[in-house]
Amino acid sequence: MISNTIHNDLVIENGIAFHEDVMLDLKHLKKVYPTPKGDYVVLEDLNLQIMKEEFVTIIGHSGCGKTTMLSMIAGLNEISGGNISVLGRHIKGPGPDRGVIFQAPSLMPWMTSLQNVMLGVNQVFPHATKSQRNDIAKYYLQKVGLEDAFHKKASDLSQGMQQGVGIARAFAIKPKVLLLDEPFGMLDSLTRGELQDILIEIWNKEKITAVMITHDVDEAIFLADRVVMMTSGPKAKIGDILNIDFERPRTRKSVLEHDDYYKYRKHLIDFLEH
Amino acid sequence: MKQTVTLDRVTKFMGLGFLMTIKSLFTGDLDKEGFRNFLRKVVVPIASIFLFIGLWHMGAKSLYNIEADYKIEKALTEQGQEAADVMKACIASGDISCQPNTLPSPAQVWESYRSLLRDHQIIKADKDAFAEKTATLNAKRIAEGKDPITYTGRPSFVDQILTSLKTVFAGFLLALVIAVPIGVIIGLSKTLRSSVNWLIQIFKPVSPVVWLLLVFMIVKTLTKDSNSDSAFIISFISVGLCSMWATLVNTAMGVASVDKDYINVAKVLKLGPVQKVFKVILPSSLPLIFTGLRITLSVAWMVLIAIELLAQSPGLGSFVWEEFQNGAVDSNSKIIVAMFVIGGIGFLLDRIMLTIQNAISFNKTSGI
Ligand SMILES: Nc1ncnc2c1ncn2[C@@H]1O[C@H](COP(=O)(O)OP(=O)(O)O)[C@@H](O)[C@H]1O
Ligand SMILES: [Mg+2]
Numbered sequence: 001m002i003s004n005t006i007h008n009d010l011v012i013e014n015g016i017a018f019h020e021d022v023m024l025d026l027k028h029l030k031k032v033y034p035t036p037k038g039d040y041v042v043l044e045d046l047n048l049q050i051m052k053e054e055f056v057t058i059i060g061h062s063g064c065g066k067t068t069m070l071s072m073i074a075g076l077n078e079i080s081g082g083n084i085s086v087l088g089r090h091i092k093g094p095g096p097d098r099g100v101i102f103q104a105p106s107l108m109p110w111m112t113s114l115q116n117v118m119l120g121v122n123q124v125f126p127h128a129t130k131s132q133r134n135d136i137a138k139y140y141l142q143k144v145g146l147e148d149a150f151h152k153k154a155s156d157l158s159q160g161m162q163q164g165v166g167i168a169r170a171f172a173i174k175p176k177v178l179l180l181d182e183p184f185g186m187l188d189s190l191t192r193g194e195l196q197d198i199l200i201e202i203w204n205k206e207k208i209t210a211v212m213i214t215h216d217v218d219e220a221i222f223l224a225d226r227v228v229m230m231t232s233g234p235k236a237k238i239g240d241i242l243n244i245d246f247e248r249p250r251t252r253k254s255v256l257e258h259d260d261y262y263k264y265r266k267h268l269i270d271f272l273e274h
Numbered sequence: 275m276k277q278t279v280t281l282d283r284v285t286k287f288m289g290l291g292f293l294m295t296i297k298s299l300f301t302g303d304l305d306k307e308g309f310r311n312f313l314r315k316v317v318v319p320i321a322s323i324f325l326f327i328g329l330w331h332m333g334a335k336s337l338y339n340i341e342a343d344y345k346i347e348k349a350l351t352e353q354g355q356e357a358a359d360v361m362k363a364c365i366a367s368g369d370i371s372c373q374p375n376t377l378p379s380p381a382q383v384w385e386s387y388r389s390l391l392r393d394h395q396i397i398k399a400d401k402d403a404f405a406e407k408t409a410t411l412n413a414k415r416i417a418e419g420k421d422p423i424t425y426t427g428r429p430s431f432v433d434q435i436l437t438s439l440k441t442v443f444a445g446f447l448l449a450l451v452i453a454v455p456i457g458v459i460i461g462l463s464k465t466l467r468s469s470v471n472w473l474i475q476i477f478k479p480v481s482p483v484v485w486l487l488l489v490f491m492i493v494k495t496l497t498k499d500s501n502s503d504s505a506f507i508i509s510f511i512s513v514g515l516c517s518m519w520a521t522l523v524n525t526a527m528g529v530a531s532v533d534k535d536y537i538n539v540a541k542v543l544k545l546g547p548v549q550k551v552f553k554v555i556l557p558s559s560l561p562l563i564f565t566g567l568r569i570t571l572s573v574a575w576m577v578l579i580a581i582e583l584l585a586q587s588p589g590l591g592s593f594v595w596e597e598f599q600n601g602a603v604d605s606n607s608k609i610i611v612a613m614f615v616i617g618g619i620g621f622l623l624d625r626i627m628l629t630i631q632n633a634i635s636f637n638k639t640s641g642i
Contacts, residue, residue, distance in 0.1 A: 074538075074542065075541075075542075076538050076541060076542070093541075094538075094541040094542045094544070095542070095544055096542065096543055096544055098542070099542070100538070100539075100542050102535055102538070102539075104535055106533075106535035106536065106538070106539055108536060108539075108553075108554065108557065108558070110557045110558070110560075111557075119539075119543065119545075119553065120543050123543045123544060123545060123549075124543075173543070
């Protein structure tokens, strides 16, 4: 936790950070969608640095370009200008070093949950033995509470369970960066809370740099070290960044009872309302 | 109880759910809702069958009367009163020499059905006797390296059905083997898709007759000096070519329209092309491929009859055609028997495909 605070101080006070601490670096990022009515500039001159072992949440009005930015980081969407680097290296297309948890669970419905996770594990650990790979997949499925559903067809699982498999699949390939695009947006609030807890529990253990889009202010505060606020499009960029200085591991209760909680909340809501 | 549940699922799966309703009628566990279901799914269909047969009977009867009146009238104007009376008496006596030739009645069709079965028994017995008689001779001929003597008698109705089924399956397999791989390749590439689209659009509506002629031209030359069964080859290739288009188009569509999320997952995991096709693209397009195959099989069965008829290859098609040209008293009713058999087999084939389709697809569709 201490190291996180140091990173954050560095970013805010000097505007630069030690290179080796930067996991993800977005420089002068630009995205243009050609439309019949001419080019639409979604993002322009967007700069953002995300540190190793940092959990960043991103909020912004719907349509401002959050998904666009995240899918560019994932390498699934072409970059129109500027660049994105992971550990100092410019990205070229998608790859398993950046795991993605999509808004829709995006499991292969004809596969079992184990097969879905194995699809990634087989790809990333081709030299491990079959039983080692099986163990990895089962370990993460068990972490998301699906030890009884290894051999259930993905299409037979509930939405929440499917997203759980999605989380297991993403962690099991041991990515450097985890990208999450409103992963719990389609779930009811009870399931959402459960999956947030599961996510943060695994994350506390693995400390994989995470970038998560959300439209839920409480979720943004609960999970994040920093909340990044994007301005409304067109030509969206980073509007403001809020450090969340709660200790980890956090519990929902301790966060809600913290004196700073409503201050943070007000800050974010004020931003969104202007 | 458990057994009932699985049986229930199996029959529902095959689109034969009404069987369960009949069963629960006998076992006595039929509630109010179940009773309504029973009315809707069992009583009404059976009533409609009787209604159909009744209407058919009356229609056939009035057609018979029209034809009979016309015959008597004709005898009267051409040969006078005496001939008309003879004709009238002849028709009334039921003598086959002067029966009006028109749509047969349900009873006549039933009678023809039974006579076709009897005929089959006779031919089968004849065949068995032949096989027995020639068994030792054939064994000797085979030992000497000569072709065995085969039965060359007339095929029975059942033999014709089996021949037709054989041809349709051969044609269907051909369609599958050609259309699925090509469909996958076309579906994968947008450029390829737009460049061969015109070809598909032009060939798809071509009539079975033209395909038959085309295949005939080619196969005739190719099989000139071999004594293979060219009628069979010609008809199954034509059936395959006519019917493969639905599978081709559906496969290409299925492959081209794989959910973007799945493709993104494949991209993030950096799956190789082979893995991408076999683990992601093919499974996700299987439902559409099977929809295509189901259409292909029903088209194959439909065009088969016409193609057999034209190619003079044995089977139900030539059975119908021969009966039509034959013009015997019971020819018309035999044609109707063939019609029901053709329809029934078509229905069964479709049910089989639907069952496979349901078993394979991950988002269950209920059959119609
Ligand atoms: N493929 C595309 N072509 C054209 N415009 C697009 C495309 N994808 C997104 N947009 C537009 O870009 C803007 C940002 O979209 P998106 O990144 O999905 O927003 P958010 O995720 O913040 O809601 C929206 O106005 C959207 O209509
Ligand atoms: Mg979005």
